[in-house]
Amino acid sequence: MALPPFQLALDHHRDSLARFLVATVGPQEAEDCLQETLIAALRAYPRLRDGSNVRAWLFTIARNKALDEHRARVRRPVPVAEADTGGAVALADEPDEELWSAVRALPPKQRAAVVLRFVNDFSHRDVAAVLDCSEEAARRSLHEGLARLRREME
Amino acid sequence: MNVEDRLRKGAPGTVEFDPARFADRAMKEGIADVAYAHADSPLGPLLLAATPHGLACVSYSDFRSEDATLERLAARLSPRVVEAPARLDDVRRQLDDYFSGRRRSFELPIDWGLVGDFGRRVLGRTAAIPYGSVATYGDVARAIGSPRAARATGNALGANPMPIVVPCHRVVASGGQMGGYTGGIERKQHLLTLERAGDRLC
Numbered sequence: 001m002a003l004p005p006f007q008l009a010l011d012h013h014r015d016s017l018a019r020f021l022v023a024t025v026g027p028q029e030a031e032d033c034l035q036e037t038l039i040a041a042l043r044a045y046p047r048l049r050d051g052s053n054v055r056a057w058l059f060t061i062a063r064n065k066a067l068d069e070h071r072a073r074v075r076r077p078v079p080v081a082e083a084d085t086g087g088a089v090a091l092a093d094e095p096d097e098e099l100w101s102a103v104r105a106l107p108p109k110q111r112a113a114v115v116l117r118f119v120n121d122f123s124h125r126d127v128a129a130v131l132d133c134s135e136e137a138a139r140r141s142l143h144e145g146l147a148r149l150r151r152e153m154e
Numbered sequence: 155m156n157v158e159d160r161l162r163k164g165a166p167g168t169v170e171f172d173p174a175r176f177a178d179r180a181m182k183e184g185i186a187d188v189a190y191a192h193a194d195s196p197l198g199p200l201l202l203a204a205t206p207h208g209l210a211c212v213s214y215s216d217f218r219s220e221d222a223t224l225e226r227l228a229a230r231l232s233p234r235v236v237e238a239p240a241r242l243d244d245v246r247r248q249l250d251d252y253f254s255g256r257r258r259s260f261e262l263p264i265d266w267g268l269v270g271d272f273g274r275r276v277l278g279r280t281a282a283i284p285y286g287s288v289a290t291y292g293d294v295a296r297a298i299g300s301p302r303a304a305r306a307t308g309n310a311l312g313a314n315p316m317p318i319v320v321p322c323h324r325v326v327a328s329g330g331q332m333g334g335y336t337g338g339i340e341r342k343q344h345l346l347t348l349e350r351a352g353d354r355l356c
C-alpha cells in the first residue's frame with residue numbers, strides 16, 4: 001500500500017490535531033502550532049514507511065511542536081490573565097478553563113496522555129504509539145496525570 | 155463532578171486552519187511536489203495538478219473520482235500532494251479562455267511524468283494537430299513512424315493524463331466515426347463543436 005496523498009491525510013486528521021493542540025498549548029498558540037505541525041509533516045512525509053500509522057505519526061509531530069511551544073513560553077512568559085482567558089471567548093463550547101489550565105501545566109507525557117485519551121478518544125495503544133512507549137507506560141502516564149489533576153481540582 | 159467527567163464534558167474547543175496559508179508556505183519551501191486545484195468548466199468539474207516542472211494532469215472529476223486521481227498522482231509522482239489553487243491560476247485562466255473561444259492553443263510547461271515513452275510520442279504528435287482540425291488514429295500512428303500501431307495509439311490517447319490541453323479529442327476514427335474519449339464521447343463532441351465555432355470566430 002503506497003502512502004496516501006498528503007492532502008487526504010491532512011483533511012482527515014486536521015480537526016482532531018487542532019483539538020489536541022488547543023488542549024495542549026492553548027487557543028492562542030494552537031493555530032501557529034497546527035501550521036508548523038503540518039509543514040513539518042509534509043516535509044518529512046516521503047520518508048514515512050508505507051503502511052505506517054499516519055495518524056500516530058502526525059500526532060507525534062504535533063506533540064513535538066507543542067513541546068517546542070512550551071519551551072518557548074518558559075523563555076517568554078505571558079501575563080497570567082492573558083494566557084488564561086485570551087482567545088477562549090471565541091470558542092463555541094464553554095471551556096472549563098480552570099481544568100484545562102491545569103492540564104497544560106502537567107508534565108509533558110502526562111499532559112499528552114490525558115489530552116489524547118479525553119480530547120481525541122485515542123485507545124491506550126494509540127496513545128502509546130504517539131508517546132513512543134509501551135502500552136503499560138502510556139496507562140501509567142495517564143493515571144499519574146489524572147491523579148495529579150484530582151489533587152489540584154478536588 | 156470528578157476530573158474524568160469534567161475532561162469529557164468541557165472540551166477546550168478548536169482553532170481555524172487556514173489552508174491558503176499552509177499551501178503558500180508549502181509552495182515557498184518547495185515541499186509541495188504535486189499541487190492541485192479544482193476548476194469548473196462547461197464539461198463539468200476538473201481536477202488540475204502540476205509539479206514544479208509543469209502541468210501533469212487534467213481530470214474530469216465526474217468521470218474519475220478525485221480521490222482516485224490524487225492516489226494515482228501520489229503513487230506515480232510523489233505522495234506530497236497538496237491542494238494549492240494559486241499554483242494552477244494560469245492553467246485555469248487559459249482553460250477559461252479556451253472554453254470561451256478566446257484561446258486556440260495552450261502555452262503551458264508540461265510534466266510528462268505520468269506518460270510512458272510511446273505515449274509521449276503519441277501525445278507529442280497529437281499536440282501538433284491544429285485547433286479546429288482532426289486526424290485519425292492511423293494518421294498519428296504513421297506520423298510517429300509506427301504505422302501498424304493504430305490501436306496502441308488509441309490506447310495511448312485514451313490514457314492521456316492532460317485532456318483538453320493535449321488535444322486528444324482531435325484524433326478520431328477513420329470513416330467519419332468519433333472513436334473513444336477519455337472523458338466520454340459527449341465531451342469529445344462538445345470540444346470539436348466548440349473548436350468549429352471558434353474557428354469561424356477567430
